Amino acid sequence: MNWSARCAILAGTVAAAAFALATPAAIADETCLSPYTAALVKGQEAYLHVWALGEPGIGDESDKLVTIGADPKSKSYGKVVSAVSVGGRGEAHHMGFTDDRKYLWAGRLDDSKIFVFDVGTDPANPKLVNTITDFTAKTGYVGPHTFYAIPGRMVIGALSNDKTRDGVTGLAVYNNQGEFLSAHAIPADNGGDGYGYDIAINPKKNVFLTSSFTGWNNYMMDLGKLMKNAEAMGRFGNTMVLWNLKSMRPEKIFAVPGAPLEIRWSLKEGDDWAVTASALTSKLWLVSHDSKGDWQAKDVATIGDPAKIPLPADISISADAKYLWVNTFMDGTTRLFDISDPAKPVETYKKVTGKQVNMISQSWDGKRIYITSSLLSKWDKTGADNEQVLRAYDWDGKELTQKFEVDFLAEKLGRPHHMKFSGPTEKASRELPSRAALP
Amino acid sequence: MKSSSLFAPLNGALGRSVVAVTALLAAALPHASGEAYGALPPPGSYRLDHIQRVPQAIVLEGTRVPRLLSRYTQGAVTLLGFFYSSCADPNGCPLIWDAFEAVRKAVLARPALHYRVRLVFVSLDPKHDTPEALLGFARRYADSGQMVPWHFLTTYSYFFLDPLLRPMGEEILYNARGQEGGAAINHLLKVFLIDKDGFVREIYSNQSLDPGAILADS
Numbered sequence: 055m056n057w058s059a060r061c062a063i064l065a066g067t068v069a070a071a072a073f074a075l076a077t078p079a080a081i082a083d084e085t086c087l088s089p090y091t092a093a094l095v096k097g098q099e100a101y102l103h104v105w106a107l108g109e110p111g112i113g114d115e116s117d118k119l120v121t122i123g124a125d126p127k128s129k130s131y132g133k134v135v136s137a138v139s140v141g142g143r144g145e146a147h148h149m150g151f152t153d154d155r156k157y158l159w160a161g162r163l164d165d166s167k168i169f170v171f172d173v174g175t176d177p178a179n180p181k182l183v184n185t186i187t188d189f190t191a192k193t194g195y196v197g198p199h200t201f202y203a204i205p206g207r208m209v210i211g212a213l214s215n216d217k218t219r220d221g222v223t224g225l226a227v228y229n230n231q232g233e234f235l236s237a238h239a240i241p242a243d244n245g246g247d248g249y250g251y252d253i254a255i256n257p258k259k260n261v262f263l264t265s266s267f268t269g270w271n272n273y274m275m276d277l278g279k280l281m282k283n284a285e286a287m288g289r290f291g292n293t294m295v296l297w298n299l300k301s302m303r304p305e306k307i308f309a310v311p312g313a314p315l316e317i318r319w320s321l322k323e324g325d326d327w328a329v330t331a332s333a334l335t336s337k338l339w340l341v342s343h344d345s346k347g348d349w350q351a352k353d354v355a356t357i358g359d360p361a362k363i364p365l366p367a368d369i370s371i372s373a374d375a376k377y378l379w380v381n382t383f384m385d386g387t388t389r390l391f392d393i394s395d396p397a398k399p400v401e402t403y404k405k406v407t408g409k410q411v412n413m414i415s416q417s418w419d420g421k422r423i424y425i426t427s428s429l430l431s432k433w434d435k436t437g438a439d440n441e442q443v444l445r446a447y448d449w450d451g452k453e454l455t456q457k458f459e460v461d462f463l464a465e466k467l468g469r470p471h472h473m474k475f476s477g478p479t480e481k482a483s484r485e486l487p488s489r490a491a492l493p
Numbered sequence: 494m495k496s497s498s499l500f501a502p503l504n505g506a507l508g509r510s511v512v513a514v515t516a517l518l519a520a521a522l523p524h525a526s527g528e529a530y531g532a533l534p535p536p537g538s539y540r541l542d543h544i545q546r547v548p549q550a551i552v553l554e555g556t557r558v559p560r561l562l563s564r565y566t567q568g569a570v571t572l573l574g575f576f577y578s579s580c581a582d583p584n585g586c587p588l589i590w591d592a593f594e595a596v597r598k599a600v601l602a603r604p605a606l607h608y609r610v611r612l613v614f615v616s617l618d619p620k621h622d623t624p625e626a627l628l629g630f631a632r633r634y635a636d637s638g639q640m641v642p643w644h645f646l647t648t649y650s651y652f653f654l655d656p657l658l659r660p661m662g663e664e665i666l667y668n669a670r671g672q673e674g675g676a677a678i679n680h681l682l683k684v685f686l687i688d689k690d691g692f693v694r695e696i697y698s699n700q701s702l703d704p705g706a707i708l709a710d711s
Contacts, residue, residue: 090698092681153698154662154681205683205696206544206662227542230662235542256701261531298531300706301539305530347529 070492084418085373086318089257090153095477096418099124101135102475104444105160106468107142107431117146119160119171119180120467122444122460124422124475129325132446132458134465136179140169145431146272149319149471150201152230153209157183158474160206161198163430164274166190168198168210169354170232177476184232190216192234193226196270206230213251214269220289221269222248225302238302238411240264240295245307249291254317254328261349263341265314265330266291271313277433290334295340296349309341315342316368320375320396327396331369331380338358340376340396355399357389358382367412367429372420381414382409383429388414388454405454409441411429415473416449423447423454427462428469442469494610517564536709541694547573547687550657551633552615552646555631562657563691565644569611570711572596577618577678578626589684593643595704597634599603600641607640608711616647617665617678619654623647635654661693665666 086096102124102150108116116139123130144162152157154176161167170184189198189210197213207230211225221474224239241246249266258260267273268290272280280286290313296306312335319328327342338355357380366383371378371393378399380389388411413426426444428434434442442462446453462470550562566573572593580586588639593612600606614630616622627645648654651667658664666679684702686695694711697703 088699118570152662154664156664205698205701206693207542207696229542229544231545233545236540237543256531259531260533296530298534300533303534303539345528349530 063152063155069209073305085321085418086316087151088153088321089255089488090197090203090205091151091155092153093155093477095475096419097477098126099417099422099475100128100478101125101446102147102424102446102473103158103171103177104426104470105149105172105472106462106470107146107428108139109420109431109442109468110143112268114139115143115468116141116466117143117162117218119158119169119182120462120470121178121476123178124424124446129295130178134459134460134467137467138171138182139179140167140185141180143431145475146429146471147198148199148201149474150208150473151203153203154204154230157230159210160472161201161210163197163199163213166196166198169231171474173474178182180358182397186228186232188234189226189227190361193224193237194225195226195237197223197273197300198226199251199267200253202255202400204255204382205237211250211264211271213250214271221250221267221272221291223250223269224248224398225250225264236302240266241304241307245309246292246295246304247291247293251291251313251315252317252330253406254319255299256319256328257299259326261305262299263317263328263330264295265296265310265317265336267313267315267333273430274432283453293469294330294339294351296341306349308341308349310351310353311335312337314339315366318369318371318378319372322374322375325375329369329371329378329393329396330398331357331366333365333367336364336366336382338380338391340397340490342396352397354397355391355401357401358385360385365429368414368486370414370417373418374420377420379416379423381411381425383410383412386411388423388425403452403454407445407447409439409444413472415475417475421449422457423449425472426470426473430472431469444470444473461477502663511581533706534708536711540708541686541710543688543695544693545660547685547691548657550648550662551653552648554644554646554665555624555628557624557649562646565613565646567691568688568689569609570689571611571613572707572711573613573615573687575617575658575680576686577616578622578630579618584699585680585682589682592622592684592697592702592704597637597641597643599704599708601637606711607663610641611639611659612643614643614645615654615657616645617654617658617663617680619648619650619699677698 102122104120118139121136144165149160157172158173166189168186169188171180173180195212200211202209210226227235251265292311294308312332314330314332337353340354341351365384367383376490378391386408388407391399393399411427444460446457547566551559553711575588630645682699684697
């Protein structure tokens with residue numbers, strides 16, 4: 055029975071519909087979200103949510119979710135709209151939306167707490183609705199880092215473990231209610247090092263990739279001391295893993311030296327390749343399958359002068375998969391690569407955007423770029439170089455033009471790290487009809 | 494703080510790390526010979542999480558006599574989807590319907606699965622999708638109803654629907670003033686695979702609504 059026939063059954067009993075269904079279209083985000091995320095913000099983002107690390111002597115000294123107006127037509131443009139302190143400092147780091155985009159999960163790398171904010175009901179004023187404290191007890195892992203939505207669940211990539219506190223770790227799956235479901239170790243044999251960092255799913259290929267960073271012993275160590283510790287410096291991830299999404303089992307391990315971090319699949323329909331940047335070797339890597347269907351990883355470009363360790367910390371791919379923004383922390387530079395040919399990326403633009411720059415996010419249309427400054431509380435620069443800002447830029451295809459800046463120290467907010475967008479939301483429309491309007 | 498001095502010691506340590514790993518080749522883990530990467534694993538070879546228990550709710554089928562939803566979500570493997578009969582988006586309810594049709598036909602073709610799989614639709618539009626109105630759909634599938642029952646459920650009102658929608662992550666955007674006076678209900682495409690004990694074991698979206706995967710999971 056086709057759809058017309060089905061509808062014909064009820065002909066005369068129901069009115070014609072105007073429209074229905076708001077599902078995420080194909081593999082897409084703005085531009086680094088899980089492909090299962092609903093309600094992509096393809097127009098002007100209304101708010102930026104920034105997960106900020108508390109700083110001793112600054113404000114209430116607590117980690118907090120800061121929301122900033124991002125719509126130029128709003129009176130709140132470039133201003134702090136709200137800040138929700140969660141209590142204490144636990145190395146606030148990354149965040150991820152649930153599949154319905156109503157909730158934002160935010161993790162801390164030190165105490166492994168996960169905070170769940172309702173950002174869908176009133177994105178200007180997120181509310182802390184749940185705190186998950188059983189992550190380590192349930193999994194044995196430490197440092198919930200990546201929050202990647204799948205239908206009804208959150209896949210969480212950790213950085214470390216509770217026994218050795220090195221980088222051997224795994225993935226955990228929680229349901230959207232915040233209940234632990236399962237844990238999956240990252241392979242530490244057959245060429246694997248067991249380390250983890252980012253997660254990126256390609257649903258159509260039933261695969262996902264993970265990358266690898268370092269463990270609690272390193273990311274909570276003063277960077278100066280870490281640099282002098284040769285043994286510790288040897289404990290960085292050097293692999294990526296291709297997993298079967300359905301079975302959650304690893305299928306192939308790639309040697310990707312030097313801590314491959316963020317992973318971005320091409321968003322272009324029909325493409326099946328992903329890129330990552332290795333932080334310590336300063337390389338762009340391409341993961342794609344060859345003519346035989348076998349997945350391969352190869353380094354395809356250098357970022358800056360690897361000898362100077364510019365430390366590429368974050369990347370952001372354009373919706374058309376033609377461009378890739380790269381932030382290099384040490385030289386405070388935002389770089390643009392033309393990746394029209396992903397096997398031959400070419401740097402086409404660069405600009406010093408701060409004394410230290412870390413995360414970078416772009417709007418769906420690529421016209422707006424946001425950067426933040428903090429890498430890790432013990433790795434950030436010190437003294438006058440410890441700039442802690444969020445900066446917003448317009449991109450006209452040729453030049454980044456700064457539109458506003460929020461100084462997180464002056465505003466007594468701490469150190470800004472990860473960013474997520476919220477669009478303009480008709481608050482009432484997210485709720486069921488009022489009782490008065492109930493049929 | 495200068496990057497060159499800060500990371501000077503890194504070059505040596507990093508160099509040793511790189512040398513150590515460059516000896517590694519990409520390693521294939523245990524993987525069936527000839528099987529493509531990312532291939533759906535054989536049925537029964539993998540574990541599905543117990544994602545959540547299906548919440549309790551009062552539903553209607555055919556008449557206005559109240560029934561517990563658990564009557565339709567326990568005792569057999571259940572595929573449950575939300576729909577509404579006036580849904581017109583080709584990427585929405587029709588997509589779910591086509592997937593359910595494919596699963597129904599596949600189950601009918603496999604006698605071993607008869608009486609073990611149940612299909613359930615729950616309407617998001619109780620105002621228009623009355624029990625009487627939905628009987629038309631149910632009758633359409635009555636001939637195979639014993640082997641692969643397909644239930645078309647509704648509720649008295651949104652007041653009764655809400656306790657089911659929210660726990661299932663199926664919150665909706667409702668516009669009572671849709672074109673031509675009909676309801677326009679904006680919702681996520683989600684289909685729930687429920688085990689015989691009433692636990693959701695898989696959730697399919699428009700990225701993963703594959704009848705082959707559903708059958709393998711079942």
